[in-house]
Amino acid sequence: MAPGNSLAARFDAAGAAPPFQQRTATSNLLAALKLCAMARDLERGRSIHSQVVDSGAAANPFVASSLVSMYAKCGSVREARRIFDAMPCHSVVSWTALIQGYVENKEELLALDLFAAMARAGGDCQPNGRTFVAVLKACSRLAAKEAMQALGDELVKIKALESVVALHAVIDQTGCGVDIFVANALLDAYARCGSLVDASKVFSGMAYKDVVSWTSLILGFAENSQGEMALQLFELMQRQGCSPNPRTFLAAVKAIAALAAEERENPLELDDGMSKVVALEKVMALHSLCVKSGCQDRYVTSSLVDLYAKCGSLDDSRVVFERARFFDDVVLWTALILAHADSSGNEEQALEIYVRMRSHGCAPDARTYVALLKVCGKAVASRLAKVIHGEICRHGLEHGELVANALVDVYGKCGSAHNAEKVFLSLLSPDAVAHTSLMAGLCRQGKDGSTKIFQIFHDMLDNGLSIDGVTLLCLLTASSHAGLVTQGKQIFHGMQRRYGVSPEIEHYHAVIDLLGRTNHLDEAMNFARTMPFKPTAVTWTTILTWCSKWKNPSLGRLSFEKCLEIDTQPDPCDDEKQSQRGLLEPEALA
Numbered sequence: 001m002a003p004g005n006s007l008a009a010r011f012d013a014a015g016a017a018p019p020f021q022q023r024t025a026t027s028n029l030l031a032a033l034k035l036c037a038m039a040r041d042l043e044r045g046r047s048i049h050s051q052v053v054d055s056g057a058a059a060n061p062f063v064a065s066s067l068v069s070m071y072a073k074c075g076s077v078r079e080a081r082r083i084f085d086a087m088p089c090h091s092v093v094s095w096t097a098l099i100q101g102y103v104e105n106k107e108e109l110l111a112l113d114l115f116a117a118m119a120r121a122g123g124d125c126q127p128n129g130r131t132f133v134a135v136l137k138a139c140s141r142l143a144a145k146e147a148m149q150a151l152g153d154e155l156v157k158i159k160a161l162e163s164v165v166a167l168h169a170v171i172d173q174t175g176c177g178v179d180i181f182v183a184n185a186l187l188d189a190y191a192r193c194g195s196l197v198d199a200s201k202v203f204s205g206m207a208y209k210d211v212v213s214w215t216s217l218i219l220g221f222a223e224n225s226q227g228e229m230a231l232q233l234f235e236l237m238q239r240q241g242c243s244p245n246p247r248t249f250l251a252a253v254k255a256i257a258a259l260a261a262e263e264r265e266n267p268l269e270l271d272d273g274m275s276k277v278v279a280l281e282k283v284m285a286l287h288s289l290c291v292k293s294g295c296q297d298r299y300v301t302s303s304l305v306d307l308y309a310k311c312g313s314l315d316d317s318r319v320v321f322e323r324a325r326f327f328d329d330v331v332l333w334t335a336l337i338l339a340h341a342d343s344s345g346n347e348e349q350a351l352e353i354y355v356r357m358r359s360h361g362c363a364p365d366a367r368t369y370v371a372l373l374k375v376c377g378k379a380v381a382s383r384l385a386k387v388i389h390g391e392i393c394r395h396g397l398e399h400g401e402l403v404a405n406a407l408v409d410v411y412g413k414c415g416s417a418h419n420a421e422k423v424f425l426s427l428l429s430p431d432a433v434a435h436t437s438l439m440a441g442l443c444r445q446g447k448d449g450s451t452k453i454f455q456i457f458h459d460m461l462d463n464g465l466s467i468d469g470v471t472l473l474c475l476l477t478a479s480s481h482a483g484l485v486t487q488g489k490q491i492f493h494g495m496q497r498r499y500g501v502s503p504e505i506e507h508y509h510a511v512i513d514l515l516g517r518t519n520h521l522d523e524a525m526n527f528a529r530t531m532p533f534k535p536t537a538v539t540w541t542t543i544l545t546w547c548s549k550w551k552n553p554s555l556g557r558l559s560f561e562k563c564l565e566i567d568t569q570p571d572p573c574d575d576e577k578q579s580q581r582g583l584l585e586p587e588a589l590a
Helices: 007-013 019-039 042-055 061-073 077-086 092-104 108-121 129-145 158-174 180-192 196-205 211-223 227-239 246-265 278-293 298-310 314-324 330-342 347-359 366-379 382-394 401-413 417-426 432-443 446-462 469-482 485-493 495-499 505-517 521-530 537-549 553-567 575-581
Strands: 149-151 154-156
Touching: 019 042, 019 061, 042 061, 061 077, 061 092, 077 092, 092 108, 092 129, 108 129, 129 158, 129 180, 149 158, 158 180, 180 196, 180 211, 196 211, 211 227, 211 246, 227 246, 246 278, 246 298, 278 298, 298 314, 298 330, 314 330, 330 347, 330 366, 347 366, 366 382, 366 401, 382 401, 401 417, 401 432, 417 432, 432 446, 432 469, 446 469, 469 485, 469 495, 469 505, 485 495, 485 505, 505 521, 505 537, 521 537, 521 553, 537 553
Parallel strands: none
Antiparallel strands: 149 154
16 A cells, blocks of 8 residues: 555544544543642643643543543632533533532532532433532531521421432432442431431431441431430441441540530539549540551541540540650641640640640641630630731731631630731631621620621621521620610520520520629529529529629529529539549550
């Protein structure tokens, strides 16, 4: 055959590559785009995009979908959407790539909108398992931003739950529910919405349950304050032959932390008058199992450091830290600092640990600074907070959400409302935590801060931010300082109905303070007697203070007698004995 008539020559003459060369070039581009997506290398991805355009491969639907995925994974969802919109037709791959991109870049509502558009488009393009996993992940993240509301006997995230229920129906219609990845994502979404009944139904209906399934359900119960049930599931999982992984241990740690919180609120008395430290015994058993199973990575270790402290044993926290010997690990150092920051009277030790951390050459991160700012807030150390703020700015961390919220909080606690407002106003889109932290700081200004507190609250409502118990406590405190009796009562009685927040004893105390401050002493006394909590020394001291102010000796005498009754009751726990009981036993670290 003459050279001019060869297949290669004919393609060269036509200005095109042979089919096998085209396939090779396309495969290379797809591989390069995938590598850029994995490495999150946006600049190199753009360079390869230019090669795609020059080669004429942009019309290839597989290449276009890979471009969408690459831009989305590299954090540029605008460019991903531009490529997507330019495609003449869309496959399930391109739809899913963009939905995943929105989820990964915290644009959960846009992800749901795009999924709805995919459903409206209809045709042969039906969602697959990957699509459902991405959309369920969006629902889970939206649930994390939503406040709990009462629904029957459960407290749930109603809006997110409605989306999950609707998705569940579509999943059943498509038959994708048998996919274990979809089932696990569905289970996790229900749990994060607070609907443990639905999560348990999904779990029970699974033909095969892997470690992810068990862990999701355990975590769901732990995060919804059902620690005992979570631990029972943890034991059942092992009896059924499924070995826990580090994430499962983290879920179990959360379950014990929930039990520890319950014990602090409702200590059980023994004959010797000491608190029955059930949670501490459980964490020691969990720690031993964790070591034996080889699952004690740095995250589990740091969680154990924190958990021992929550159970009242800083000694054990320090032993876990020292034996881990991860002196270059900022996560562990931060956990130890935070453990001391959370324990009353250990602020100086927390700062000493930070100095030791720096001496080991371990650089602090954003969470370390948050822990240090917490120490400053507890110690009301305004000058030290400013020093740490300066260090944060030198490291360029001041605009991070966690750090900024901590700065607003610490300045408020230190009585520096001006600095708190300054940091707050520097935020591009302050979240509910930042708003509430600023409100709490303004509460310390007394009557002068009340007007601003109500303005901030209305800003929260206008921006659709979630309202929690702390936010409402700030409102009640502001109402008290301003003497707004009617408004304060309306806020209190609307807590459950309007915001899905059940009043705690602190909210009752705020109303008692409001009634006492405005000389409604009989009503304050009746409120204290009828509240669903046992009155504490704070309850009667608050009333006694206002009885003195308004010269009401009869109610004042009664309040004083109630205070004496509480003061003469035995202390249900002895912190020193509790700490000694928690010392690690040798076999726990065998």
